[in-house]
Amino acid sequence: MAQDVVIVLDCGATNVRAVAVDTGGHVVAKSSRANGTRPAAENPSWHVWPLECIFDKFSLCCREVLQTVSPERVKGITVTTFGVDGGLVNTAGELIYPVISWKCPRTVVSMQRLMEYFDPDKVALDSGVGHFAFNTLNKLIWFKENRPELLADAHGWMFISSLFTHKLTGRMTNDATMAGTAQLTDLESQTFNEKILSVLGLDSHFFPELVQAGELIGALLPEPADKLGLPAGIPVISAGHDTQFAVYGSGASEGQPVLSSGTWEILMARSGSIDSLSSDIFAAGFTCEWDSHKGFYNPGIQWLASGVLEWIGTQFYGELEGSRKYTCMISEATGVPPGCHGVSFNPDFLTGRDGKSDGAISGLTLNTNRGVIYRAALEGLCVKLKASLKQLEDVGGFSTSELILVGGGSKNSLWNQLKANTLQLPVKVLKESETTVLGASMFAMAGAGLFESPEAARTAFDIQYDTIFPDC
Template structure:
């Protein structure tokens, strides 16, 4: 079988071919493209039609290479969505989760509905860009989009609709909205109505592995291709990444590392209690009856945005160059809390790091290497903090940490993470989300028996780099200083 996995991240997308050959997974990159948000006036949008164009380019490459596809699936980032009108057309370009239209809305909604009330229904971490607050912002602004909308589709749902003409909401992504009730196993209509939205917008929720249509006839005619089945993967890319963690035992901790860092563990039931609310953890849907008990961490976004700031000033660095400069800089000179709201929106990130350091009475890093070192050390130390909270909340003790995703190509971050947590880091595979997307397709078609066979095959198919902790005393002291400086409990 040859299958196609579309894996869309917040900064780039890729289309990868997957094949199962003698019990090993073979992955081939077919097409890679940038995912560039577009500022229009005061609003920041996703260029959704450009993304559709890139999906079509991948299908054309399949045709040109005379490849026979057996199926395809899509995964992407969470929380964002498009609205479909009564004529079946998209109403406006989807907003980017970093857009300012949600500023202050979470506070208003929480004051009206209470944090305890919202969390008890959804078990989802409070983040200002969650779908619930995006929809509440549209309602408060009396947006014409809501007046005309008939269907709510999240980003992979929307792109899948463009390809197939079928409208479904996929489970793992639906749970990220803070509008889905995992205990009831359905959209929470009371919560949806409480923000002034019609529950009729929200359609059937399907599980990862469900067949959700085939390429529509008009698309096949346009591209000169044959129709193929389309499956729902775990369409939140973190859900797919966790599916691809090559763990061989049920109790494991993971870190999906990229623009965002998402750390947690896999559980059979959502953990919705006073402590998980207090720690602001989230319970997102996973594959095959599991949930992902995790915490969102700002991740490499801060470094990516610094790099863009330097490029705007006419100074270009590759990521390997930045890592080398960081390695040469003085250790533990300054710390930031990566999750401080100061770092959420696009902008002059080096200046914001300076602002944070001055606010916390630290000497701000000034040269490039020192800034990058501050970011990477702070991330590694934040990972330790969240890993400890994950152990506390789940009642488990983890012997190490599985890291997957593009961020593991930063070997310095992997090593510093091992140093910070004082435990081994097992890094791989890099294309975790795409591989997780693929195994769901193979399980759905009967090529793999279940998730545990799939994880065993992943372990045998891709290298896992092991990072053992070093410099324990220095990192212990740094962790104490990090917590004191940032005020993190």
């Protein structure tokens, strides 16, 4: 007899997907469409997310999944997305301005002006979230300085995952795991920080009700149900920020570091408490988000990763597309010896609070080819990983015996081996690459009543790993 399933709608920076997972933890069907930002009407260099277009892609993907999975088997649906992004809404929950993407450069200036409103060190220490231009706080500063009439007229703010669940259910909420990425909250109490909000002329009522992962948001309405091809009335369950569910879906125990490797690499651990933080650690990309379980935390360090590799692909492998591009890049880099003939690559492409970036390639000669540059980027990212792991161990008070690796970056066998070699540690790669989806499905199944708890679902899932050992 076919098992019950839940469907996870996963909005990533490069792909929009629908994935069906059964109660044994098996991905039984999935479909994807390319995702991307659009230029803003005011400035073609600004990035916004086309929400209606994304939902159309969700619908196409879901209908394709239902060609394999009968709609009657679907017992719940949930949504995961990247963090920080969201939008101002009216009383009906409709956007009054497009969703500003985390890719948009307009908030760089907002971050630089942060000190005109706040003590930056105190904001980071209180919220636990480090200083990144894409933080929700910087978006609200941009509205305050550039479109104050919108901020004044708005009924509230919903994060992007909740904009989708509002479309599904009609209920205005905010996923707690998304709020924990915003630099607008209090780390210790896991509530919105009224002092931070008051400087912006806001209070916590500006944000619709926080819902925890696994909580029932509502029943799927007839109109979106028809578009998705699903039965109306099935439960819509809260999930939220994809990283939290990748960590949980990896099977990691408390205090065990997990590297979620994708456009960003995010090195995190689950912790029941956070020791006192110092302001200097935030300069290294440290952030502490809210875990998928209320009362737990995810201290971590994040940096741009596959986003840098995509830049190399665009600049040096433009004649290739899709899998052929990645296969060629890895093949050419595999033949390059360690040390890359003296070429080094600093992957710190992000703009800092001073408006500058440290990204650089050095040691170039007339004999340097693109495979050397790609290999140097992989090695530079591995050096960043090693330094970040040491910092996380110091903050968390643990010693790493092995690293769990999840996400799209884990498909790169050369990069995986370089990580093991650089860390001199075993690297465990989940055999099922859909770790975010697995984690979100565990909460969706609990919320839909298929399991007593996400822990019970995780126990029922057969999580297996391939282990890569250092070869030098």
